[in-house]
Amino acid sequence: MPNVVERTPEGHSILIATKEHAKELTKxxxxxxxxxxxxxxxxxxxxxxxxxxxxxxxxxxxTKDNKVMAIFGAGQANEPFVWMLGTNQxxxxxxxxxxxxxxxxxxxxxxxxxxxxRIHVDNLVCxxxxxxxxxxxxxxxxFKGELxxxxxxxx
Numbered sequence: 784m785p786n787v788v789e790r791t792p793e794g795h796s797i798l799i800a801t802k803e804h805a806k807e808l809t810k811x812x813x814x815x816x817x818x819x820x821x822x823x824x825x826x827x828x829x830x831x832x833x834x835x836x837x838x839x840x841x842x843x844x845x846t847k848d849n850k851v852m853a854i855f856g857a858g859q860a861n862e863p864f865v866w867m868l869g870t871n872q873x874x875x876x877x878x879x880x881x882x883x884x885x886x887x888x889x890x891x892x893x894x895x896x897x898x899x900x901r902i903h904v905d906n907l908v909c910x911x912x913x914x915x916x917x918x919x920x921x922x923x924x925x926f927k928g929e930l931x932x933x934x935x936x937x938x
Contacts, residue, residue, distance in 0.1 A: 793879040794847030797887075800854050804843040805831035807851040811870035819903045820868075822929040834866055842887075844880070846872050852880065855887070863895030865936070881912075888916045892938035899935040901926065 786799035798804070809828050812820075817827040825833075831854055835841040841856030855867035865888065873880055891898050902909055904923050910932070913920075918934040925931075 788842060789883075791879065791883055793876075793882075795852070795876065795879055795883075796845045797883075798843045798845060800835050800841040800843045800856070802832060804845075804851050804854055805835060808843075808854050808868060808870055811851070811872070813869050813871060813873070815903070815906050815909070816868045819906060822903055822927060822931075824927055831868055834868070838866070846876060852876060857891040857895065857898055859895065863891075863898045864900050865891050865898035866900055881915075884912075885916050888936060889938045892917075892936045897935055897937040899933060901931040901933050904930040904932055 786801075787796050788799065789797040791797075808831050812827050812830075820827040820830040835854070835856060837860065838856035838858040840858070841854060843854050844852040846852050850872050851870055852872040853867055853869035855865070857863065857865045888898075901924075902913065904910075910920070913934050913936070916936055917938070918936045921933040923930040923932050
């Protein structure tokens with residue numbers, strides 16, 4: 784498998800993200816990730832590749848059975864940012880995902896000093912995950928008629 788950055792003991796791989804990965808993720812994107820895309824005015828079918836393009840680095844988490852679990856990345860616009868979009872494979876392999884994901888988030892935060900983004904207030908599972916990663920949150924703010932909370936992770 785080309786472009787392997789890390790292999791986990793459980794058999795999953797982290798790869799340099801590709802357009803093919805983005806297409807697979809788009810087909811199986813989690814409902815909440817689709818809602819977040821739509822809430823900011825982006826069609827979910829056209830969300831992954833632009834996110835990858837504006838990032839300094841983006842990676843794909845592949846399951847041990849070679850399916851896209853998630854694509855995530857980080858970069859710097861007005862401020863350093865981090866993002867992730869996932870498939871239902873994240874839920875299927877939640878325990879394995881949790882064993883390794885925080886180190887990646889912290890690596891981005893260490894590299895940039897901090898990373899931030901916004902999350903829909905109804906994305907409770909990801910808000911809990913971000914808190915576990917050390918995120919601090921703003922009060923909810925309206926954006927295009929939906930409520931989001933800005934988060935920031937400093938390491």
